[in-house]
Amino acid sequence: MIKIVNLKKSFNSFQVLKGVNLEIPADKITFIMGGSGTGKSVLLKHIVGLLRPDEGEIWFENQDLTKLSEREFQKVRKKIGLLFQEGALFDSMTVAENVAFPLKEHTKLSGKEISSKVEELLSAVDLLQAKDKYPSELSGGMRKRAALARTLALNPQVILFDEPTTGLDPVLQITIMDLIKKVKETYHVTCVIISHDLILAFKYADHIAFLHEGVIIEEGDVEKIKTSTHPFVKHFRESALLETKSEEV
Numbered sequence: 001m002i003k004i005v006n007l008k009k010s011f012n013s014f015q016v017l018k019g020v021n022l023e024i025p026a027d028k029i030t031f032i033m034g035g036s037g038t039g040k041s042v043l044l045k046h047i048v049g050l051l052r053p054d055e056g057e058i059w060f061e062n063q064d065l066t067k068l069s070e071r072e073f074q075k076v077r078k079k080i081g082l083l084f085q086e087g088a089l090f091d092s093m094t095v096a097e098n099v100a101f102p103l104k105e106h107t108k109l110s111g112k113e114i115s116s117k118v119e120e121l122l123s124a125v126d127l128l129q130a131k132d133k134y135p136s137e138l139s140g141g142m143r144k145r146a147a148l149a150r151t152l153a154l155n156p157q158v159i160l161f162d163e164p165t166t167g168l169d170p171v172l173q174i175t176i177m178d179l180i181k182k183v184k185e186t187y188h189v190t191c192v193i194i195s196h197d198l199i200l201a202f203k204y205a206d207h208i209a210f211l212h213e214g215v216i217i218e219e220g221d222v223e224k225i226k227t228s229t230h231p232f233v234k235h236f237r238e239s240a241l242l243e244t245k246s247e248e249v
């Protein structure tokens, strides 16, 4: 679906990505994990052209995205949606207006068709009852759901989620992840999720990749990560399990 080849990126003299190689499988949930500041967000920003690499390729639909002009990238951005942690809704618009916005900007749908699409999307994320509310009136979890509905509006093939569950309580984390899974199944979207949460990854991921010191040091299905002997993965796994133990106490 998306193939990243030898991607390198430095800021000033600091090399964040040192040759990332990663294949993101279609119609699956891929988790990209790693410590803070290892370049996970930087990697996602390359996929949507918000950052350009120093070297390397990103293949999607038989084209190398790194070679596209800004204008050509606009078309790709309709197919690959990026959801930031905070959701980035327009504060001056209601939830329904937020979701309608990309449809008005990028499609030729009539007002009536847009309204019915907005209703469908808000039902899909279970937020129809809040359609006339403003973002400031919503909880964090509701804002994330509204942002997801807005991203879904253009029928993307891929959605990149930058830490979708950060800042939510454990129950809401599960609600959001269940929703992402449902959306993936209903709309057949490929989901890429940046997360620190190995427990959630073990529950929801089809594929997990670990970014460490600028490269992918381990990747595979849940079973492979659970049994990986790579020292960093082992350490990450042990820390995550310790956290669960201390929560249980």
Ligand SMILES: Nc1ncnc2c1ncn2[C@@H]1O[C@H](COP(=O)(O)OP(=O)(O)OP(=O)(O)O)[C@@H](O)[C@H]1O
Pocket: 011, 016, 034, 035, 036, 037, 038, 039, 040, 041, 042, 043
């Ligand atoms: N536009 C930029 N200019 C300069 N440095 C940047 C820029 N964007 C990111 N960086 C640096 O790149 C490194 C990786 O940042 P990034 O946000 O990708 O980390 P991350 O793995 O997503 O971290 P976290 O899990 O804490 O969100 C950091 O040291 C950050 O300061």
